[in-house]
Amino acid sequence: MIRSVHGKLAAIMxxxxxxxxxxxxIITLFSNRMYFQEASQRLNRSIAKELVSHRVIIKDGGVNEPVMVEIYNDLHQVDPGVQVYVLDRFGHILASSVRSDELLLEHVALEPIFMFNSRKGKLPIYGDDPMDLNHRTIFSACPIPTKGDVEGYLYITLGEGEDVSIGKMLAASHIARLSIYYALLGLLLVSITGLILFNYLTRRLRKLTSSIETFMPPDDGEISLPEDAEKKIPRDEIEKLQMVFDAMAKRIKKQVWDLEDGDRLRRELVTNISHDLRTPLTSLQGYLETLLLKKNLSDEERERFLETALKQSDRLRRMVADLFELSQLDAHGVRTHPEPFSVCELAQDIIQKFQLSADKKGVRLISDFSSHLPLVVADIGLMERTLENLVKNALQYSSDGGIVTISIHQEDEEMVVQVQDTGPGILKEDLPHIFNRYFRAGDSAEDAPEGTGLGLAIARRIVNLHEGELEVLSTVGIGTVFSFRLPVLSQERMACGTDS
Structure with missing residues (x-):
């Protein structure tokens, strides 16, 4: 609940x-207390003046004790918290209604009394409480006598000071308690209303998040959230929506990139086909036109021209097939179908297939591997095409007396397949380009006119499709070695296949 936007808003509210x-x-209680004190002081503002006007409090330079007792008794009947003090004109306490041992102050500040009698200050006005050093209280005061020279002051504390606690006020006032109850009830009703409103306002956000999640396809291994987001638990709907949006944006970007890449590959294919087919078509057209124009050709010359035209036609056929295969590999249109097989048996079949061609060139085609090597897991059809291209390339660049070797050995959980020749080798500056289309190292193109120039490019794409890398090592004058690695069939997978 607290992880949702609704929960967070509700908690904050x-x-x-x-x-x-x-x-x-707090403000209400404080205001009520201040109002009560103001009302009490305003109500009793003239009480001291009335008492001084009608009674003789100071007589013959001293305090009239019977009058003091009478004043205290009258006031105490009305308010038990009232205390009466008689001050001299400097504020010293001359007499009081309390015992002397209860007095903590001998002197009362006159500034509040002056302010009270001038009627310039705003009520409530607080004065000293002689019975409490830390307590200030509301009061009523009047100079003695009311007219003429001041001999002293009648100072009456009203028993409700500024330090009255809220707890005491609540305990003593039913109205105050009732106000608190109503305030809490109003707060509860407003909170419930706010929760309902927040739930209503955020339901569209929750619906939007749910709709976007429903729209998102299952993760197919290609489109996924960033690594830090995959482990992150969304804190609310907004963060969840952000994560879903990021995943959708990533997917859309990849789809746009795939569309642009596919369009680029199609344009390249059209360009390459128009360029690659121009040469054999031109050659084929030239020989056929010669046969048509020259009527006096001998049977031997006519046969030679026809053989050349047939050879160009066959080269054109192979080039179209290679171009189509390479374009499919470049456009990711080929899917692998891995299965366990013996790469040694596959290599032996390749050797038998090219043995006749090797014998015609005077090249020895030999194998270097054990028949007891474990099985590998790969697409056997694509691996056959890879080995054919590598062996064909090795034979093309090997001269009479050369050797082409297919060697296979195991390294840890991988099988290393190598095709080695004793040809002229490849220059160091040519190595980065040998997998490009139609690239031929040095002047070797004249030595292998029957090649299409696409074999190595196709072989590399196939190895890459198996998440491998086609590597090459070459030394000028000694020869070249092409190698790649295939995963060995594990015991777990072999057991799984047996159970199946």
Whole structure:
């Protein structure tokens, strides 16, 4: 609940309302207390003046004790918290209604009394409480006598000071308690209303998040969230929506890139086909036109021209087939179908297939591997095409007396397949380009006119399709070695296949 936007908003709202309610309650209680004190002091403002006007409090330079007792008794019947003090004109306490041992002050500040009698200060006005050093209280005061030279002051504390606690006020006032109850009830009703409104306002956000999640396809291994987001638990709907949006944006970018890449590959294919087919078509057209124009050709010359035209036609056929295969590999249109097989048996079949061609060139085609090597897992058809291209390339660049070797050995959990020749080798500056289309190292193109120039490019794409890399090592004058690696069939997978 707290992880959702609705939950967070509700928690924040409740916290704010609680703080606001607490502040309002404190302000209300404080205001009520201040109002009560102001009303009490205003109501009793003239009490001291009335007493001084009608009674003789200071007589013959001293305090009239019987009058003091009478004043205290009258006031105490009305308010038991009232205390009466007689001050001299400097504020010293001359007499009081309390015992002398209860007095903690011998002197009362006169500034509040002056302010009270001048009627310039705003009520409530607080004065000293002789019975409490830390307590200030509301009062009523009047100079003695009311007219003429001041001999002293009648100072009456009203028994409700500024330090009255809220707890005491609540305990003593039913109205105050009732106000608190109503305030809490109002806060509860507002909170419930806010929760309902937040739930209503955020339901569209939750619906949008759910709709986007439903729209997103299952993860197919190609489109996924960033690594840091995959382990991250969304804190609310907004962050969840952000994560889903990022995944959708990533998917859309990849789809746009795939479309652009596919369009680029199609344009390249059209360009390459028009360029690659021009040479054999031109050659084929030239020989056929010669046969048509020259009527006096001998049978031997006519046969030679026809053989050349047939050879160009066959080269054109092979080039079209290679171009189509390479374009499919470049456009990711070929899917592998891995299965366990013996790469040694496959290599032996390749050797038998090219043995006749090797014998015609005077090249020895030999094998270097054990028949007891474990099985590998790969697409056997694509691996056959790879080995054919590598062996064909090795034979093309090997002269009479050369050797082409297919060697296979195991390294840890991989099988290393190598095709080695004793040809002229490849220059160091040519090595980065040998997998490019139609690239021929040095002047060797004249030594292998029957090649299409696409074999190595196709072989590399196939190895890459198996998540491998076609590597090459070459030394000028000694020969070249092409190698790649295939995964060995594991015991777990072999057991799984047996159970199946």
């Amino acid at each position: 409740l916290a704010l309302f609680s703080i606001l309610g607490f502040i309002l309650i």
